[in-house]
Amino acid sequence: AKRNGRGKFAFFDAAEDAGVCSARRLESELRRALDEKEFRVVYQPIVSGASGEVAACEALVRWQHPELGVISPAEFIPLAERNGLIVGIGDWVLEQACRDALRMPTSVKVSVNLSRVQISDRNFVRRVAETLARTGLAPERLELEITETAIIDNERNALRVLEELTQLGVSVALDDFGVGQSAFSCLRELPISRIKIDRSFIDDLATDPKARSIFVAMATMARSLGMKTTAEGIETEQQRIIAALAGCDHLQGYLLGRPEEIDSLSFDTPALAAN
Numbered sequence: 001a002k003r004n005g006r007g008k009f010a011f012f013d014a015a016e017d018a019g020v021c022s023a024r025r026l027e028s029e030l031r032r033a034l035d036e037k038e039f040r041v042v043y044q045p046i047v048s049g050a051s052g053e054v055a056a057c058e059a060l061v062r063w064q065h066p067e068l069g070v071i072s073p074a075e076f077i078p079l080a081e082r083n084g085l086i087v088g089i090g091d092w093v094l095e096q097a098c099r100d101a102l103r104m105p106t107s108v109k110v111s112v113n114l115s116r117v118q119i120s121d122r123n124f125v126r127r128v129a130e131t132l133a134r135t136g137l138a139p140e141r142l143e144l145e146i147t148e149t150a151i152i153d154n155e156r157n158a159l160r161v162l163e164e165l166t167q168l169g170v171s172v173a174l175d176d177f178g179v180g181q182s183a184f185s186c187l188r189e190l191p192i193s194r195i196k197i198d199r200s201f202i203d204d205l206a207t208d209p210k211a212r213s214i215f216v217a218m219a220t221m222a223r224s225l226g227m228k229t230t231a232e233g234i235e236t237e238q239q240r241i242i243a244a245l246a247g248c249d250h251l252q253g254y255l256l257g258r259p260e261e262i263d264s265l266s267f268d269t270p271a272l273a274a275n
């Protein structure tokens with residue numbers, strides 16, 4: 001196994017290195033995880049830059065493994081994409097997020113990440129519609145996040161899927177904006193209502209004038225295209241101020257709130273929470 005300094009992931013590295021047989025073991029682990037309800041969804045608040053109120057929550061999946069503890073999606077999503085289990089996991093996350101959204105104030109949207117594999121599934125949009133109908137969540141309260149790299153995989157299919165989602169009343173956000181290769185053509189051709197500026201730009205906002213210029217230019221461009229913007233990965237007060245001044249209407253990051261279990265979420269504005 002590779003030594004990556006992250007002990008509990010050695011299992012996955014080992015499984016990968018050993019080839020087909022262990023890949024099958026991993027697939028059965030993921031399948032079991034889905035059957036045994038080892039996945040859960042946590043929610044990170046996304047706040048209005050102007051008012052500080054919670055405007056949305058991003059659903060982020062976690063795998064509570066019986067022996068390995070909590071496994072990050074960055075570890076298992078790529079594997080689930082390779083063996084196709086992401087479709088089942090993604091359906092489960094979507095349903096859970098829609099149900100949980102019903103327990104949040106109606107002014108709060110829920111935002112769910114999509115994999116490229118999910119959108120290339122023929123029946124994807126139909127299942128989104130069915131999930132909304134089954135749970136009773138208004139389509140306007142659901143936002144789906146997709147990365148530009150997932151879109152350029154198959155642009156024609158992405159265009160069809162995004163148009164159908166928009167027809168349903170579901171909005172689409174372009175995630176990790178600015179780090180892929182084909183960001184600008186995505187903005188021209190696809191019905192996208194929001195861009196989420198990648199955390200890497202925010203990381204360097206206070207220290208790198210170029211990162212700051214690019215960040216401001218992206219926010220300005222989005223606005224002139226009639227799109228909303230979220231700045232993700234806000235960790236400091238300085239970053240929060242710069243992002244808000246650049247006109248990002250939504251802010252997300254550890255400074256504003258960490259991903260939490262639904263029952264631990266607070267929808268009070270900071271000002272209200274203070275008294």
Ligand code: C2E
Binds near residue numbers: 060
């Ligand atoms: P993402 O969509 O870019 O999600 C944001 C990630 O940044 C989350 O990591 C979140 O916990 C983290 N984050 C938020 N604020 C901050 C901050 O201020 N500083 C730092 N350093 N990090 C912050 P997480 O939950 O580990 O998710 C990692 C990635 O896994 C996500 O990146 C997304 O691409 C993917 N993912 C998560 N849940 C799902 C899912 O249900 N389906 C799919 N397809 N992918 C998912």
Ligand code: CA
Binds near residue numbers: 058113145175
């Ligand atoms: Ca996301």
Ligand code: CA
Binds near residue numbers: 175198199232
């Ligand atoms: Ca992101």
Ligand code: CA
Binds near residue numbers: 176
């Ligand atoms: Ca990311």
